[in-house]
Amino acid sequence: MKNKSSTxxxxxxxxxxxSRDLFETGKLSYEWAVRMMKIITKITEKYQRAKPLANFxxxxxxxxxxETSVLIMAAKALGAEISICSANPLSxxxxxxxxxxYNEINVFAKKDPSxxxxxxxxxxxxxxxxxxxxxxxAELHSIVHKRKIKDILxxxxxxxxxxxxxxxxxxxxxxxxxxxxxxxxxxxxxxxNRYGTGQSTxxxxxxxxxxxxxxxxxxxxxxxxxxxxxxxxxxxxxARVTIxxxxxxxxxxxxxxxxxxxRLKDTLPKGDCFITCTGQRDIxxxxxxxxxxxxxxLANAGHFDVxxxxxxxxxxDKHPVQPRPYVESFIIKGKxxxxxxxxxxxxxxxxxxxxxxxxxxxxSNQLLSILYITKNYKNLEKKLxxxxxxxxxxxxxxxxxxxxxxxxxxxxxxxxxxNKAYVNY
Ligand SMILES: NC(=O)c1ccc[n+]([C@@H]2O[C@H](COP(=O)([O-])OP(=O)(O)OC[C@H]3O[C@@H](n4cnc5c(N)ncnc54)[C@H](O)[C@@H]3O)[C@@H](O)[C@H]2O)c1
Numbered sequence: 001m002k003n004k005s006s007t008x009x010x011x012x013x014x015x016x017x018x019s020r021d022l023f024e025t026g027k028l029s030y031e032w033a034v035r036m037m038k039i040i041t042k043i044t045e046k047y048q049r050a051k052p053l054a055n056f057x058x059x060x061x062x063x064x065x066x067e068t069s070v071l072i073m074a075a076k077a078l079g080a081e082i083s084i085c086s087a088n089p090l091s092x093x094x095x096x097x098x099x100x101x102y103n104e105i106n107v108f109a110k111k112d113p114s115x116x117x118x119x120x121x122x123x124x125x126x127x128x129x130x131x132x133x134x135x136x137x138a139e140l141h142s143i144v145h146k147r148k149i150k151d152i153l154x155x156x157x158x159x160x161x162x163x164x165x166x167x168x169x170x171x172x173x174x175x176x177x178x179x180x181x182x183x184x185x186x187x188x189x190x191x192x193n194r195y196g197t198g199q200s201t202x203x204x205x206x207x208x209x210x211x212x213x214x215x216x217x218x219x220x221x222x223x224x225x226x227x228x229x230x231x232x233x234x235x236x237x238x239a240r241v242t243i244x245x246x247x248x249x250x251x252x253x254x255x256x257x258x259x260x261x262x263r264l265k266d267t268l269p270k271g272d273c274f275i276t277c278t279g280q281r282d283i284x285x286x287x288x289x290x291x292x293x294x295x296x297x298l299a300n301a302g303h304f305d306v307x308x309x310x311x312x313x314x315x316x317d318k319h320p321v322q323p324r325p326y327v328e329s330f331i332i333k334g335k336x337x338x339x340x341x342x343x344x345x346x347x348x349x350x351x352x353x354x355x356x357x358x359x360x361x362x363x364s365n366q367l368l369s370i371l372y373i374t375k376n377y378k379n380l381e382k383k384l385x386x387x388x389x390x391x392x393x394x395x396x397x398x399x400x401x402x403x404x405x406x407x408x409x410x411x412x413x414x415x416x417x418x419n420k421a422y423v424n425y
Contacts, residue, residue, distance in 0.1 A: 019098055021421040029066035030073065035196045036356035037070050038402035039364040039395060044074040052371055054079030059130025061122060061140035062158070063091040063348050064100075064109055067359035071106055074367055085109050085125040087158075088285040089118040089347040090341065106302040121145075133371055134366055137303050138162035138169075141250055145169055145176055154380065156366055160193070160224070161303035162278045168385055178380035180369040182362065185387040187224050189396040192362045196354030197347055198229025201275065201301045202237065204351030208326045208340050209297060214238030219271040221264065223247075223254040223279035226301055232261055232277055236332025242267050249395035264288065273297040276307035289332055289347075299340040326350045364395045 017326050021232045022247045058080045062068045076082055083106035086092045094111045108121040126144045133155035143154055153366035154177050157163055163183050183189055218239045230239045242260040254384050255261045268291035276283045279302050286309050313330045320328040330337045341349035368391045
């Protein structure tokens with residue numbers, strides 16, 4: 001008989017065996033993504049002769065996807081020595097991992113690690129003493145701070161939940177090095193969190209469940225950047241979308257955007273599928289499962305697996321059936337509850353992560369922020385910094401030109417008019 005933890009740890013994915021095949025698939029995936037990632041390719045072309053990252057050891061804690069391999073290979077082309085571990089135990093694409101290993105990147109990751117193995121790989125990376133850290137979720141930033149690992153010149157952070165952690169670290173103990181908030185770049189969260197995660201979450205749902213979206217009642221918990229993207233994609237596919245929120249302004253925005261807004265408890269008996277994306281814990285708890293409709297689907301698109309009380313589900317049904325990859329069906333008090341991807345980021349675990357074009361925007365911000373740190377770390381205060389506006393605008397300009405879009409410029413008179421109006425005000 002399986003115990004609770006072995007059931008909890010059971011692999012949900014597809015099994016591969018041959019590492020040569022994996023490398024070939026990883027290479028093809030990398031080449032596919034590169035073709036869509038024109039901004040980072042331009043940055044690489046601009047700097048690869050000068051090798052501005054030579055003599056720098058970079059440590060990345062990111063989801064190991066084909067888009068990540070493009071960022072890693074770009075940093076390598078600029079001269080960096082690179083180590084990478086995964087930002088999530090279930091988001092490792094092993095063909096990409098093999099491709100990176102083949103290209104002499106130190107990869108501290110494996111498919112479906114245990115919790116201990118997952119944290120060990122982050123600790124391994126921390127011990128390799130990178131000069132600059134690029135993190136997604138701040139696990140690595142937290143570990144190097146806890147272990148007081150020295151000689152780190154600076155870092156960057158990719159996601160909203162990671163920024164919450166860094167702000168808390170900053171207020172409690174202070175930061176040991178400057179960190180750039182890449183999530184807050186406009187060319188990051190406007191597109192990656194909203195359009196990218198919106199689309200890839202729906203892809204993850206379709207791939208794992210194979211159900212019709214149109215006509216179903218979807219409840220999206222959180223109407224931030226990610227929630228907006230998911231809701232608008234669902235609406236586009238004909239779903240009936242209800243939003244739950246705690247922020248009155250976001251709730252009002254959702255209402256004026258034309259969505260139904262309700263308290264979570266009022267939606268529980270009606271919703272066909274619930275998607276959490278708040279960055280908060282305990283959104284769907286043991287008290288809520290009893291009220292769910294028979295056959296309801298539960299998914300999470302927030303960074304950490306703390307939004308749905310997954311542990312409680314495993315205590316109530318120790319042997320959930322796995323009808324499809326990444327789906328587990330629990331029977332609780334006679335009702336079926338379907339959990340997707342163990343409550344971990346559905347778009348990365350059940351899908352493939354965000355589309356290459358939006359990751360191009362995010363990772364171009366990452367690469368330019370890393371270059372910015374190498375030039376400015378001596379003068380940067382040990383605190384959380386915003387991405388410089390020039391970087392954000394540069395990324396937008398190159399993106400527009402890669403899409404073949406030209407825009408107007410202000411005339412001299414318009415600049416004067418604007419400046420005067422500003423001064424008079
Ligand atoms: N899956 C991905 O690829 C991906 C991409 C980007 C961000 N993220 C993650 O998604 C999460 C959300 O990111 P975001 O950028 O949208 O953040 P955000 O701060 O813009 O939005 C979060 C929203 O959730 C709301 N909220 C908080 N507690 C709530 C509760 N109890 N009930 C209902 N709503 C609540 C907040 O009021 C806010 O409007 C974070 O964990 C972030 O790290 C995931």
